[in-house]
Amino acid sequence: MASYSNITPGTSRHHRHQETVYKVGIYGWRKRCLYLLILVLTSVIIVNVALTVWILRVMNFTMSGIGKLQFTKTGIKIGGEAEFLKTLYASEIKSKADKNLVLQSATNVTINARNGLENTTKGRLIIGPKHLVSYNERFVIYDTKDKMLFYADENEVIIGAKKVTFTGSEGTAFEGPVQTPLVTSVPGQDLRLESLTSNVVIESPQSVSLSSPIGQVSLSCFNDINLHSRQGKISLDAASIAMKNLPESAPGSSNNADVFELCACQNGRLFLAPPTSGCRATADFCD
Structure with a gap:
């Protein structure tokens, strides 16, 4: 509060007129509203700080990551299940030494191998609920000893296993030629090579042997059976x-x-x- 004196010149200094008072500051309802606003802002700040601390506590934020997601020198480590809503880009995905790696999807799981320089897809593996499709120039399967078990490209298919067993109840159908050193059946079952609407041709650069240690060998057809040897002979060895x-x-x-x-x-x-x-x-x- 400040007071000012108004003295008219020519009058006595001791004669004082009525003083005019000017109040400086906030009073009344404005002061109460200001205090109320400060109280509300202080309450909001306290609540925000408490919520922030609670979120940090619940989400387990640390200097190395968040919750079960940890950032290491070699990459990202997830200690549980993770759900990705969009595409995941990674150079390597692996599980713990004693845990399985499980990839699940509501529709299908698609794995793409891309060329970063050309931005093109070089290989693709699609695992669906009823199919498994692979797009690549070559498809190779190795065992734990780095031995090739299966190889396929646009020119040939190679099966590197010592023994291949077809367990289909209706047999196995081949649309093209089949090259193999030995064809046997499961013990206790018959081996049948047949063609319902065409010919059955068995050729070999050296020799062809038809044998059955216990059962019998039967050749039957609708037209002719031709046994032809270019340079050697045809031997029928039986009692x-x-x-x-x-x-x-x-x-x-x-x-x-x-x-x-x-x-x-x-x-x-x-x-x-x-x-x-x-x-x-x-x-x-x-x-």
């Missing part, structure tokens, strides 16, 4: 060889119906002849 339903040159002319001579025409056709008459047949018999 008993039977050729059934061969035609007879003179039916009913043999004295002993159980004994015949085995004859061959010039074109290779086999026929039976009575043992006493020799291999004689009419000209049209060997046509």
